[in-house]
Amino acid sequence: MKTALWLFTITAILTTHALAQSPVKDHGLLRIEGATIVDRNGDDISLAGNSLFWSQWDQSGFWNEDCLKWLVKDWGTSVVRIPMGIENKGGYLDQPGENESKVRAMVDAGIRLGIYVIIDWHSHHAEDSTEQAVDFFARMAKDYGHHDHVIYEIYNEPKDSQWPDIKIYAEKVIAVIRKNDPDNLIIVGSGEWSQRVDDPAESPITKWPNIAYTLHFYSKMHHQWLRDRAEAAMEKGIALFVTEWGPVGTADRDTETEKWMAWCRTHNISHCAWAVNDKDEPWSIVRKGANPGGGWSIDALTPAGRLEKAIISSWGEDTSIDGEQSDAPKP
Secondary structure, X not given: OHHHHHHHHHHHHHHHHHHHOOHHHHHOOOEEEOOEEEOOOOOEOOXXXXXXXXXXXXXXXXXXXXXXXHHHHHHOOOEEEEEEEXXXXXXXXXXXXXXXXXXXXXXXXXXXXOOEXXXXXXXXXXXXXXXXXXXXXXXXXXXXXXXXXXXXXXXXXXXXXXXXXXXXXXXXXXXXXXXXXXXXXXXXXXXXXXOOOHHXXXXXXXXXXXXXXXXXXXXXXXXXXXXXXXXHHHHOOXXXXXXXXXXXXXOOOOHHHHHHHHHHHHOOOOEEEEEEXXXXXXXXXXXXXXXXXXXXXXXXXXXXXXXXXXXXXXXOOOOOOOOOOOOOOOO
């Protein structure tokens, strides 16, 4: 009996200690000041974390709390993106109950771990399912809007859509979120896979507070021209959040990714790396057969995984990303 009580007490102490030092405990509700995302104290904040893989294609089972625990403990992840697939087979439009349950489980896990969670409507044609998005986000805001942890990404990557149509969709979804959640951060995509951030900069959403815009990049394809475009957008007053990015994926070093990460540091931009998965593609972070519950050795990580871990785990340090001024593990 005494042993059981002792174990319970130690567990409670360790849990309390972990929560006391969690990102959300430290920084609280995120909000927009000018073109910058700040924490509850008004200090600039830049989070670094991971994006899970599409909800309906998580074949190896990485959507679980043990995986998140490992990312928080071993990688220092402070934000996780939860991408609920929408249009494709097995996605939300096909199986709404199953996908929503998976999202809720991961949001709940992230809240328990004290990290920020991005509820991502992972769509390329979201305006075609406006009614379903409005219904979904109304429930999410009602159930989770009182948690500082929660961020809403209401349109992942518009493919062929133009900003006027995206904006009409976004305003309908934002309106129902704000009925139940007046202040949590909302992130909106832009055209050409969320690279046309210059469009919302010219015509931003101004009816509600705390609206940021998604910027996506993959270092093999997106270079200085996109950083220049993003800087020009910020100069016009909009805040950006890189909810998805990927390195070259075939080498442990990637100079273009290093340029992007230096840029994110300079502008205090948060980012989530794609993707927690073992699929045979360049941006998966672990090799086939890796334990979906974490505990990965360095050999279990892909080149992309090694690079992303080095970046994320050292993000809170005032140092260059290649570790030259820190003791952070090199990729």
